[in-house]
Amino acid sequence: MSGIQDFILDDEDRWFRAEVRAFLMRELEPRAFAIESDDSWDAVKAVVRSLGEAGYLALMFQDLYRGWLRNPGLTHATILSEEAAAINYAFETTIGTALSCAYPLHRYATPEIRERYLGEIINGKAVGAIGVTEPTAGSDTSRLQTRIVYDETSQEWVINGLKRYISNASVADVYIMYGVTDPDAAAGKGLSAVVVPAGTPGLSFPRRYTFMGRRGCVVGEVEMTNVRVPRDHLLGEPGQGxxxxxxxxxxxxxxxxxxxxxxxxxxxxxxxxxxxxxxxxxxxxxxxxxxxxxxxxxxxxxxxxxxxxxxxxxxxxxxxxxxxxxxxxxxxxxxxxxxxxxxxxxxxxxxxxxxxxxxxxxxxxxxxxxxxxxxxxxxxxxxxxxxxxxxxxxxxxxx
Ligand SMILES: Cc1cc2nc3c(=O)[nH]c(=O)nc-3n(C[C@H](O)[C@H](O)[C@H](O)COP(=O)(O)OP(=O)(O)OC[C@H]3O[C@@H](n4cnc5c(N)ncnc54)[C@H](O)[C@@H]3O)c2cc1C
Structure with missing residues (x-):
């Protein structure tokens, strides 16, 4: 890309674009056909892995980034997203989801929880998922029904609820789930976000959706029935959701x-x-x-x-x-x-x-x-x- 088309970007951004384009032509383009025609999650995951290994999933986190950019940030994550979507939009959705999962872990998790879950997402070994949407709460997130209740005896959070349209449902390694910790709080004050690792008893995936496009992506329902996570798995403070x-x-x-x-x-x-x-x-x-x-x-x-x-x-x-x-x-x-x-x-x-x-x-x-x-x-x-x-x-x- 040259000339005035990308004039908001500086030279460093443009070099980054050229590098990332070459990387994606090498790693993603040869797999794009399998992603689309075979609906291949394995192909998607292989590219997520190589993206992580190359350090591209750390662009938003200056303290974790190890590459040559002097000021990595959202500009570069957006360039990455643009270049990937131009080749295969289904694959690109995994970048957005990985960052949306990594961001709250980076910013709000305790050092131990951050250490346990964030590194693996950023290096592409683990896949994350975000659970906001529910059958009765889409655009209107004030209607979330998922309940996150603290059990004093076991010092655990107990989660019950059904999420739908969750990208990476069933294939993710870690889920950031949003739910209500204080049903009596004023609007927007009673929500919290909690980390739920895959394999936690009570976590199930009743449905995978078939979409008109975005083949290769896994999107489905996530049901939580008395799912228990330790106290430190809540992100930030209760009510900060x-x-x-x-x-x-x-x-x-x-x-x-x-x-x-x-x-x-x-x-x-x-x-x-x-x-x-x-x-x-x-x-x-x-x-x-x-x-x-x-x-x-x-x-x-x-x-x-x-x-x-x-x-x-x-x-x-x-x-x-x-x-x-x-x-x-x-x-x-x-x-x-x-x-x-x-x-x-x-x-x-x-x-x-x-x-x-x-x-x-x-x-x-x-x-x-x-x-x-x-x-x-x-x-x-x-x-x-x-x-x-x-x-x-x-x-x-x-x-
Ligand atoms: C492929 C895919 C992947 C997704 N991945 C995730 C994910 O990973 N995690 C997650 O939590 N969610 C995910 N979602 C859910 C997505 O965020 C919701 O679909 C979206 O927020 C809209 O919610 P809804 O589908 O319930 O539609 P609704 O909120 O029911 O809205 C239906 C229509 O009504 C319109 N509408 C609603 N309220 C008003 C109003 N007041 N005035 C005018 N128009 C209005 C909406 O704009 C929309 O056009 C995904 C969805 C899809 C399709």
């Missing part, structure tokens, strides 16, 4: 901005190539005004998504967090993921029949994969609420 969740969502949204961008760029490239080579009515397809206009529309949307995504990442790296990051992160996620859907749709249309077959490239896969992006990590509607809440500070949104 909402704070942990919000800080996780903020950086996750920049990373999702990167995912959307990767998918959008891959779709754009397919459309661009086709428009310049396919002939119709005596001319190249791209010369036709309607196609010309669609290419322009895809192009400006991608640039807008890129600017917003890397603005959010750079703000985070400059120390902007919490409420101040909420709007830029929501904008990055909203614009980038909607751009991915737009570009994947237009790429299919520009390709015509070739766009909806598996025989002529990846357009149909991108179209199926992209559709999850405006839903995961907070929907487009929720992003709009976050943006307008910041713009209309005297009003309460009617959610």
């Amino acid at each position: 909402t704070r942990i969740m919000v800080s996780m969502f903020n950086f996750e949204r920049a990373i999702l901005g990167g995912s959307g961008l990767g998918v959008a760029r891959a779709a754009f490239k397919i459309a661009q190539d086709h428009a310049q080579t396919r002939e119709a009515f005596g001319q190249k397809l791209g010369s036709k005004q309607l196609i010309w206009s669609t290419i322009a529309e895809m192009s400006w949307r991608i640039d807008a998504a890129e600017l917003l995504t890397y603005r959010a990442a750079k703000l985070y790296d400059a120390g902007i967090t919490g409420k101040d990051l909420a709007k830029p992160a929501a904008m990055a996620k909203l614009v980038s993921t909607e751009t991915a859907v737009y570009c994947a749709d237009k790429a299919v249309q520009i390709l015509g029949g070739d766009g909806i077959t598996k025989e002529y490239g990846r357009a149909e896969q991108l179209y199926r994969d992209a559709r999850a992006l405006p839903i995961v990590g907070g929907t487009s509607e929720m992003a709009r609420y976050l943006i307008a809440s910041s713009d209309l500070p005297t009003l309460k949104p009617n959610l």
